[in-house]
Amino acid sequence: MGEFYTVEQLVNEGPRYAMAFLLKSLSHGEPFVTYKRINRYIEQKLEIEKGRIVRHQGHAVGEMMNRILEADKNAPLINALTTGPDGIPGDGVAGYINKKYRNGKTKKWGDLSNEAPA
Numbered sequence: 001m002g003e004f005y006t007v008e009q010l011v012n013e014g015p016r017y018a019m020a021f022l023l024k025s026l027s028h029g030e031p032f033v034t035y036k037r038i039n040r041y042i043e044q045k046l047e048i049e050k051g052r053i054v055r056h057q058g059h060a061v062g063e064m065m066n067r068i069l070e071a072d073k074n075a076p077l078i079n080a081l082t083t084g085p086d087g088i089p090g091d092g093v094a095g096y097i098n099k100k101y102r103n104g105k106t107k108k109w110g111d112l113s114n115e116a117p118a
Helices: 007-027 035-045 053-071 092-102
Strands: none
Touching: 007 035, 007 053, 035 053, 053 092
């Protein structure tokens, strides 16, 4: 297995594996997929040493969502189904939620308002 990878490799090749794993998990009744599990799947498919992509995991999932939104700007934000072990999505999804529902520039969970969008 290869030890090294590039972020470009994750952006170019990772989204299809992220989507496949997410769909497979959802079809088995899982409400979300943890980054750890999706990372392992992507690492296996791209022949990257286990545990290597943890710092760049959002690139594959984010690019998956970017491609979905390019095809359909009204698509649901399924990248929110990729979460930490607590079931909470990573900070990266906050930017998508804010852009889609709040038309703002916030990209962190803690900065999102609790008020309903106008």
